[in-house]
Amino acid sequence: MEKDTSFLLTGIKFNKKRFAGDFSRFKKRKQRNDDSPVDDLSYFKREDTEAEKVVVSVNKKRKRKTKAERVEGFSVFKGSDSVPVVTDEGSEQEENNQKELNRQNERDLRLRKKYGIHVSGNNVPSPLQSFAELSTRYGCESYLLHNLVKLGFKEPTPIQRQAIPVLLSGRECFAKAPTGSGKTLAFVYPMLMKLKQPSKDGIRTVILCHTRELAAQTTRECKKMAKGSKFRIKLMTKELLRNTDFTKLPCDILISTPRRLQLCICKKKKKIDLSSATLPGFVEDVARTVMHDAVRIIVGDKNAASESIKQKLIFAGSEEGKLLALRQSFAESLNPPMLIFVQSIERAEELYGELKFDSIRVGVIHSNLSQEQRESVIDDFRAGKTWVLIATDVLGRGMDFKGVKCVINYDFPDCAASYIHRIGRSGRAGRIGEAITFYTEHDIPYLRNIANVMTASGCEVPSWLTDMPKKKWKKHCPRRESISTKPKDEEE
Numbered sequence: 001m002e003k004d005t006s007f008l009l010t011g012i013k014f015n016k017k018r019f020a021g022d023f024s025r026f027k028k029r030k031q032r033n034d035d036s037p038v039d040d041l042s043y044f045k046r047e048d049t050e051a052e053k054v055v056v057s058v059n060k061k062r063k064r065k066t067k068a069e070r071v072e073g074f075s076v077f078k079g080s081d082s083v084p085v086v087t088d089e090g091s092e093q094e095e096n097n098q099k100e101l102n103r104q105n106e107r108d109l110r111l112r113k114k115y116g117i118h119v120s121g122n123n124v125p126s127p128l129q130s131f132a133e134l135s136t137r138y139g140c141e142s143y144l145l146h147n148l149v150k151l152g153f154k155e156p157t158p159i160q161r162q163a164i165p166v167l168l169s170g171r172e173c174f175a176k177a178p179t180g181s182g183k184t185l186a187f188v189y190p191m192l193m194k195l196k197q198p199s200k201d202g203i204r205t206v207i208l209c210h211t212r213e214l215a216a217q218t219t220r221e222c223k224k225m226a227k228g229s230k231f232r233i234k235l236m237t238k239e240l241l242r243n244t245d246f247t248k249l250p251c252d253i254l255i256s257t258p259r260r261l262q263l264c265i266c267k268k269k270k271k272i273d274l275s276s277a278t279l280p281g282f283v284e285d286v287a288r289t290v291m292h293d294a295v296r297i298i299v300g301d302k303n304a305a306s307e308s309i310k311q312k313l314i315f316a317g318s319e320e321g322k323l324l325a326l327r328q329s330f331a332e333s334l335n336p337p338m339l340i341f342v343q344s345i346e347r348a349e350e351l352y353g354e355l356k357f358d359s360i361r362v363g364v365i366h367s368n369l370s371q372e373q374r375e376s377v378i379d380d381f382r383a384g385k386t387w388v389l390i391a392t393d394v395l396g397r398g399m400d401f402k403g404v405k406c407v408i409n410y411d412f413p414d415c416a417a418s419y420i421h422r423i424g425r426s427g428r429a430g431r432i433g434e435a436i437t438f439y440t441e442h443d444i445p446y447l448r449n450i451a452n453v454m455t456a457s458g459c460e461v462p463s464w465l466t467d468m469p470k471k472k473w474k475k476h477c478p479r480r481e482s483i484s485t486k487p488k489d490e491e492e
């Protein structure tokens with residue numbers, strides 16, 4: 001039976017009168033004749049339709065340019081010195097082309113400035129003005145536009161605006177963007193567009209995710225975005241790993257953790273042929289070498305969390321004080337669905353042991369659970385059976401739970417990146433989120449680092465915090481007293 005996830009949207013009642021226009025558009029779409037992508041194009045928010053018409057020809061000319069022209073932006077690559085644009089003297093056509101190119105560059109710079117997109121590299125393709133360009137500029141299959149409409153995505157996020165044209169141009173790309181800003185679609189859509197159709201040539205794309213949960217989530221998202229195509233999208237599960245002859249596996253896109261892919265290659269004695277995969281050689285080689293003529297895209301400020309998250313620091317005095325402060329914050333405003341992060345499996349179990357008798361539906365997830373247990377815990381959280389999920393950092397990165405309103409760092413994060421990723425489980429896709437971080441005496445020397453992230457994210461930070469000395473932040477994971485309030489003998 002389909003899990004009921006309506007709880008995540010309870011309370012949102014559309015006023016049919018006020019939104020009559022939208023409802024009528026939806027009604028019109030229901031009678032839509034299915035092979036009419038034009039309707040879908042009208043669904044998307046447009047920036048500048050005039051500019052859209054021009055961008056196609058200009059980007060073609062850019063490709064034909066004899067020498068690369070450096071795009072303004074910070075240079076993160078050695079040796080990416082700009083070279084003068086070389087054009088044949090005196091041809092009027094060339095002059096007009098150059099004028100058009102300069103106008104397009106100005107439009108690109110304006111759009112990047114508007115969305116806080118910083119690029120570096122040679123000849124970076126123009127960012128998308130709207131999703132409509134997937135069709136008008138790249139002639140994408142209509143199912144891709146239909147799926148955007150069904151998902152309710154009216155316009156590309158900043159990272160999608162720039163990463164999609166870069167990847168479609170065949171360039172390699174480093175991309176950094178705030179949590180919850182749509183990086184999955186930013187690589188899945190260009191991948192589907194470049195793969196074009198299913199093929200019998202074996203695995204043509206490998207997507208690596210650092211945890212099994214994220215690999216499962218990426219598989220789900222990929223299938224949603226590929227709906228209407230016939231691509232075979234496979235998640236590398238234990239069963240697939242154990243029982244499959246990969247030379248006969250009908251698969252276009254394989255999604256796996258690095259560990260399982262490595263096991264597969266070793267166990268199957270290299271019977272899995274990646275020589276047609278979109279990454280040159282094996283993934284780790286790419287990580288080690290300088291990528292050739294790559295483009296770097298950075299959205300938002302370095303070392304900042306998503307600006308849609310209200311961040312709070314609470315001094316809890318001691319470990320005991322933390323449990324009191326947690327229960328107090330629940331009493332004041334339980335704001336489900338919520339995630340609570342702790343620093344170890346043992347502490348996750350201890351905190352679960354304390355909260356499971358409170359009248360809140362609490363769950364716990366960590367890497368000591370079996371695969372089935374982990375999947376069922378996540379399903380319950382997504383379906384609203386669990387309101388508060390206690391987790392270790394296994395859930396800290398990439399997991400997308402629609403509508404998580406609040407993240408609590410019960411234990412101080414072990415580094416700034418972990419802080420940014422943990423709180424980024426809330427405030428996703430432009431929604432407002434909240435993050436509360438408890439700290440004790442042990443954590444005070446590291447407060448300044450969090451204060452820097454808060455300041456970079458646009459939060460108000462008291463001066464006593466910013467005036468604190470900055471401490472070199474290696475892995476801060478101190479031994480903490482047990483959370484459990486049970487008498488010692490009872491625990492044994």
Ligand SMILES: Nc1ncnc2c1ncn2[C@@H]1O[C@H](COP(=O)(O)OP(=O)(O)OP(=O)(O)O)[C@@H](O)[C@H]1O
Binds near residue numbers: 153157178184185398
């Ligand atoms: N163009 C869009 N418009 C509206 N919502 C979008 C758009 N693209 C993606 N989303 C939604 O935004 C949410 C976050 O997307 P995604 O998980 O890809 O973010 P992310 O940048 O990968 O996050 P993280 O850094 O945490 O991994 C998802 O619920 C996704 O459905």
